[in-house]
Structures are given as C-alpha cells and as structure tokens.
Amino acid sequence: MFGYIVVNKPELKFKEFDIYQSYYCGLCQTLRNQYGLKAQVSLNFDMTFLAMLLSLLYDVPTKKVHERCVIHPMKKHDKLLNDCIDYAAKMTIVLAYYKCQDDWMDERKPVKQIYKKMISSPYLKIKEEYPKKIKVIEENLQKINAYEKENYDHIDDLAGCFGRVMGEICTYQDDIFYDDLYEMGFYLGKFIYLLDAYDDIEEDIKKKTFNPFIKDYQQPDFDERCHALLEMMIARSANAFECLPITENVEILRNILYSGVWSKYELRKMKRSEDKK
Template identity: 50%
Template sequence: MFGYVVINKPELKFKEFDVYKSFYCGLCYSLRSRYGFVGQFTLSYDMTFLVMLLTSLYEPKVAHSEHKCIRHPLKAQPMSSSIYSDYVADMNILLSYYKAMDDWNDDRSVLKLAFAKLLKTKHPDDGFDYNKKAEVISSLLTELGTREKENETNIDVMAGLFGRIMSVLFVPKDDQWAASLSRIGFFLGKFIYILDAYDDLEEDIKKNHYNPFKSICNEQGFDDRIKGMLQMMMAECSKEFEYLPILENAEVLRNILYAGVWTVYYKNLKERRGEDVASDNIIKEND
C-alpha cells in the first residue's frame, strides 16, 4: 500500500502503541498463515488501521498470542487478531493482485505478472462477498488506468475512483454501519490518492510519468490548495468515524485520523522547503 495511514507515535501512550503494534503483527501473521511469505510483502500500516477499525466496531473475539517471525527470530512478538484480521488480509491480497495485473497490462512488467501469479491463491471462505468485491476493484482499477493514459487532470475524478476502491474494502457486510464505513473508506481513499500524487510530483515530472497535478503545480498557492483538499477529505472521514459507536481503541484510531495521516505530509513539505525534518513522529516498518 502507501504508508500514509499511520500513527503519530509521540502522541500515543506506551500501552496504546503496544496495542497498535500487536494488531500490525497480527495482520502480518494472518498474511503469512494464509498466503505464505509473499503475503507478508503486502503488509502495510494502512491496512492495520482497517483491522483496528472493524475489530473495534464489531467487537468480535480477539485472540492474543506471541509468535516469532523473520524480522524477530529471537523474541516472540505479542499479536492481536480477529476475524477481521483475516478479512483485511484477504482484501489486501485482492487489491495487491489486481494492482499488479493492472501494472502488467500497462507496462508489460514481467516482475508484476510474476508477483500477481504468486498472489493468486485461493483463500478460505469466511462468508464475505469476495467475488463481487473483486469485480468492482478490477473494474475501477481498469478505469483508473484508462484515465491515466488519457492524462486526466481532474483530481476529483481520479481520487474519486480510488476512493470507491477503498470504500469497497472498508465494508465487510451490508448492515447498519455499512454506509458510514463506506464513506470513511471513500474519503480516506481520496486523501491517499491526492497525497500520493502530491508526494510523487517532482519525481513524476523528472521521469515524465503521469501526475494529475502537473498542469497546475506552478500556479500560485498550489501547496495551500493541496492542503485544503486534504483537510476536506479528512474532515469528512473523521466526521463519519465519530458517528460509529466505538469505545475500544478509539484513541488510537483518532490519533491516526487526526494526527498520524499528516505526519508524512508535513515531513515532505519541510523537505520541499529545505527545512530540517524531525523524524520522531514517523513510524517505520521496523519499529
């Protein structure tokens, strides 16, 4: 994934960070158990947020265990997992597979095709509607790729397509919370797409790659315009989150929505301006 939906570590209590990390390790274990080592390559903090969100909302049984892994071969790591750890693992593989296939169709990258074939593994039937989700994700990624080839400059269209993909992932079942979860996924997805395009802008210009901001990046007030877009997306996302009756892990989830998602943005903004960057609040994969 992208690595934008993370915690702001200094603002978390030690216990809260331990809980967050245990769900991260739990997701890693689910990916390894269901898809082998290739599954672990798709692990991300973005999806850890979804595991915690769904687990905290639906309050299923949470299994607590300790396991060693390649990254921690000597000391067993605390892990927390639920049925939604497995659901998110499956959704992560589903998205990674279709993204790899989309890259293969666009660039004819043999590595992407090989990765996609490795990901194409049958998963257990946990009662979730995978087939419908697969069709929607595949269709939206295809449309996203087509729009990129057409050099679409309407950021609302492009971010909206990725937002729709994320909205599908955020809804495990059709119930009273589906609408709010869908909207959280939609606006968070738009935030991710906008921030990713903004983050990649300089490199995309150098390499002559597609980026929806190329035509406006030299306009006065461009940075402020992007910040305004991002603030709008997170305001809608956070509003929907507050409608949900979540008590368990609520402060960790709020940390992510109100502070964590901005850590990469401000880090990159300082780098653009040539300012010193404090990295204490940027969580890394080996933390």
C-alpha cells in the same frame, strides 16, 4: 498508494503503540497462515488500520498469542487473531494484486508480474468469495488507468474512483454500519489518491508520467491548495468515523486519522521547501 494510513508514534503512549503493534503482527501472522510466506510481503499499515477499526467496531472474539517470530526472534510479542483481521488480510491480497498489475502496466518491471502470479491463486479465491466487491474494485481501478492514459486530469473524478475502491474495502458487512464505513472509506480513499499524487509530483514530472497536479505544480499557492483539498477529504472521513460506536482504544484510531495520515505530507512539504531554497 500504500503507507499513508499510519500512526503518529511520538504522540502515542507506549501501551497504545503496543496494542497497535499487536494488530500489525496479527495481520502479518494471518497473511502467513492463510496464504504463505509470499503473502507477508504485501503487509502494510493501511490494512492494519482496517483490521483494528473493524475488530473494535464489531467486537469479535479475538485470540491473543504471545510468541516470537522470524522477524522478531529475540523477544516474544502479542499478536491478535480474529475474523476481522482475516478480512483485512484478504483485502491486503486484493490491493497487492492490483498494485502489481498497475506497476507492471506503468513500468514493466518483471518482479511485479512475478509477484502478481505468486498471489494470483489466493486472489482468485477471494474474488470467488466477494464477487460484487471485487467487481467494483476492479472496475474503478481500471477506470483510473483509462483516465491516466487519456491524460484526463479532473481530480475529483480520479480521486472518486479510488474513493469507491476504499469504500468497498472498508465495508465488512451489509449492516447498520455499512453507510458510515463506506463514507469513511470513500473520503479516505480520495485523500490517499490526492496525497499520493502530491507526494509523487516531482518524480512524475521527471519521468514524464501522468499526475493530475502537473498543471498546478508551478502555481505559487500549490501547497496551500493541495492542503485544503486533503483537509477537506480527511475531515469528511473523520466525521463518518466519529459516527461509529467505538470506545475501546479509539484514541489510537484517532491518532491515525487526525495526525498520522499527515506524516508523509509534512515530510514532502518540508523537502520541497528545502529544495526550493
């Protein structure tokens, strides 16, 4: 369930995209510095959003470096480093660990088990640092797996589990921002789960694997009903986001929440429409 919380690049100014990229590169650098090259494989745009959101909200001391890297050897570029980006890197490892575990259970691909073992040491250290948070994440991901094995397709319960996962991930500290961050993350998590199911429906039908939308897929208003559900979830997430006192570079975050998150939905809907023709 990665890759949905992205920017709508054509709608950003060049300067805005450079700022967003500096968080992405900072997260990449942090993963390498803290956990080695193996951790960089887990880099994703979803946690870049979290890194930027928390950095701007908490206004933490931030170091900017301007340098080349292995991926971009020809040109120097900015990287931002701070405590919030460190936290986002830790949550990246946690999500990658459970993604490998889930993929191994579903598809039995050895590469997933190998990568899980490669990042198990940093994951266990993070688990020691955030025992309550990891416990909630673990319990809800296990509940999703149990529901799927039982072919339990109550969409709100399933999406709610991943909502609680993202709610925990988005809450950085137990402070005045906790409730708004949790609500934003909760509905963002539900949106991600629903969009992932919508995105995978044809493949899941072909492979005969679980998808909560299988019963509804043949309905003539399937796309419209899914869009309504997704719109409801992201609207609740955005409402909570707007309660946070972020002013600097807030338009980049709004670009992601109001536009970027719909990118894969629009691509899938377009492809589905073309296939039907």
